[in-house]
Amino acid sequence: MEKEMEAIGTENGSPFQFLMERRSPVQIRKMDMIKSQLRKNCSCSMRKMKKTVMDFFPVLRWLPKYKCKEYIWGDVMSGLVIGIILVPQAIAYSLLAGLKPIYSLYTSFFANIIYFLMGTSRHVSVGIFSLLSLMVGQVVDRELLLAGFDLNDDPREAVNAGHQLNVTVFNFTLGSVSTECGKDCYAIGVATALTFLAGVYQVLMGFFRLGFVSMYLSEPVLDGFATGASLTILTAQVKYLVGIKIPRAQGYGILITTWVNIFRNIAQANVCDVVTSAVCIAMLVTAKEMGDRYKHRLKVPLPTELVVIVAATVVSHYGRLNEVYGSSVSGAIPTGFIPPQVPDFSLMQRVAVDALPLAIVGFAFTVSLSEMFAKKYAYAVRANQEMFAIGFCNIIPAFFHCFATSAALAKSLVKSSTGCQTQVSSVVSAVVVLLVLLFFAPLFFNLQKCVLACTIIVSLRGALRKFKDIPQRYRLDKIDALVWCATMLASALVSTEMGLLVGVVFSMLCIVGRTQHPHAALLGQIGNTVFYEDNEEYKNLLPVPKVKIFRFEAPLYYANKDFFLKCLHKRTGLDPAVEIAKRKKAERKGQQRLERGSGQEEMTPCLLPKHSDFQAIVIDCSAISFVDTAGVSTLKDTHKDHQELQITVLLACCNPTVIDSLERGGYLGNENKDMHELLFHSIHSAIEFVRGKEIVTDASVV
Secondary structure, three states, rough: HHHHHHHHHHHHOOOOOOOOOOOOOOOOHHHHHHHHHHHHHHOHHHHHHHHHHHHOOHHHHHHHHOHHHHHHHHHHHHHHHHHHHHHHHHHHHHHHOOOHHHHHHHHHHHHHHHHHHOOOOOOOOEEOOOOHHHHHHHHHHHHHHOOOOOOOHHHHHHHOOOOOOOOOOOEEEEEEEEEOOOHHHHHHHHHHHHHHHHHHHHHHHHHOOOHHHHHHHHHHHHHHHHHHHHHHHHHHHHHHOOOOOOOOOOOOOHHHHHHHHHHHHHOOOOHHHHHHHHHHHHHHHHHHHHHOOOOOOOOOOOOOOHHHHHHHHHHHHHHHHHHHHHOOOOOOOOOOOOOOOOOOOHHHHHHHHHHHHHHHHHHHHHHHEEEEEEEHHHOOOOOOHHHHHHHHHHHHHHHHHOOEEEEEEEHHHHHHOOOOOOOHHHHHHHHHHHHHHHHHHHOOOEEHHHHHHHHHHHHHHHHHHHHHHHHHHHHHHHHHHHHHHHHHHHHOOHHHHHHHHHHHHHHHHHHHHHHHHHOOEEEEEOOOOEEEEOOOOOOOOOOOOOOOEEEEEEEEOOOOHHHHHHHHHHHOOOHHHHHHHHHHHHHHHHHHHHHHOOOOOOOOOOOOOOOOOOOOOOEEEEOOOOOHHHHHOOOOOOHHHHOOOOOOEEEEEOHHHHHHHHOOOOOOOOOHHHHHHHHOOHHHHHHHHHHHHHHHHHHHOO
């Protein structure tokens, strides 16, 4: 340690002495650490209990400080707008989830209430989300098929055609009570079991502080996943647009299978549904485009979906489109609430794996949106509490016939743009949904399914517009563009869950690829300064006589150690192994000449080739974040091989982590005695050391 301080004080040749000493790490026994944590977390006091309760229910902190005169108008307006948007979306997304519309309304109501109590974001809108509805619907369809149910959307048509109505009954157990359950009952049973497990996973992730999992869902992965899933959603709605009856595709390749079935049955298209879909899409797209163009003039977004749905319902009712043209309608939506039920634990065993990606996607979107709005409006959110909040937004509603929820970008943007100040707006939205549940739900009996499909497809505009960003994304970062494309294609062509897995794995492989083949360069001096930069990137750099400065811009570990050596040899123009072999070969030839001419008076001297272009290599380690055992061995071998050629290898700008690895690996010799001759805190100090060594050598020769 004394040598290290001495070298630091003198290596720059400065008249000033600066002593710097590494802090000795504080050794704490694991048992003492465990006892300290248990003492901290398991102690109980009134103050700590109050803090725990208020942390778990953030509403207790901000609601007493609520500024009614400043906030109430914005919260009420945004709550009304979101509530009006939620009603048609809830009914529409029931098609994606394969459930009755009433369950979507339940989900929207309970999610808003629970997040109001437990959420830390002021602007996020939590409720039904198209991607989660699709993922739930795929699991529900699979389990219905395995249970022997017919997946026909409208069994009443089978009765009209003279076929027997689908009355398959499935026996399952709720607690200790045996229950007979039909198709709709079994479908919501699967959905609630899936939702309950997803919520449990999210709460466990919050308890064990596993929020770092969401870091692996990068922006390209999430965007690609959303776009690929949007293609699947769009494909699933096409059959409703044209009014054809095709079986729901299962397994992998749903998108391709569905399109093949659509084209095979396109001759059976319902003209009424086709015309209605064309009119509704034209109206929705026109209104959306006009709203986007003049949004700076509109204080409140136009409730286009609600207007279209109300108008379409009135036309369908008085035009008797279902009876006359056979157009498929939503059917009866009951009012009031169904008594709560415990989710079926036997079904949880079947959907335990499916709940994991559902939990991760819901948490990732919620936390990312919460942090985005918190940054925009300058307040703090707690990611761990967000995990608890969204977890209980799934666990508690699962007892009330609800399915998975998360934050949704479109509704959150509308919420913030309409003057939302706090989560009081969520209570207002819940009241709007409650009014529909209690009074207005039966009015949507004659609403055509093709109209609901139109609202879903038009709502996908934002995700589908991501295709236009591909060229720009490619120009900004080619790797991110490849990750986006791989995730999107896997989500669309294979399955949504597999697409998410492919995106995460592919992005991690790209990171590994970047570290396996990083940028490496020789550096030159910037004028007469103490700074050095890449010769290939900058002009007018001065070469350093008899010194090669090599920079490696990645961690040095087992996967890229060979690439490190390859780049070092290529940049310096010297491979020590090859050079040593050449010298040994020349030495043998010289020895043979001496033996043949041993009787002569004059002997030809043996001249061995020497690599005299440079005498030292300075490795800039500023971009090397860590070195593993293989990396230390590589540096040791590099130092040893070049030392045989009388070339000094010096390391500069090593961070403490790298220095610790070198110490443990024995690179610095016994007791680190060679540290002051091998490690330098700057490139210039290493070069000055080489020059000083040259002067001493020249003086000794003289």
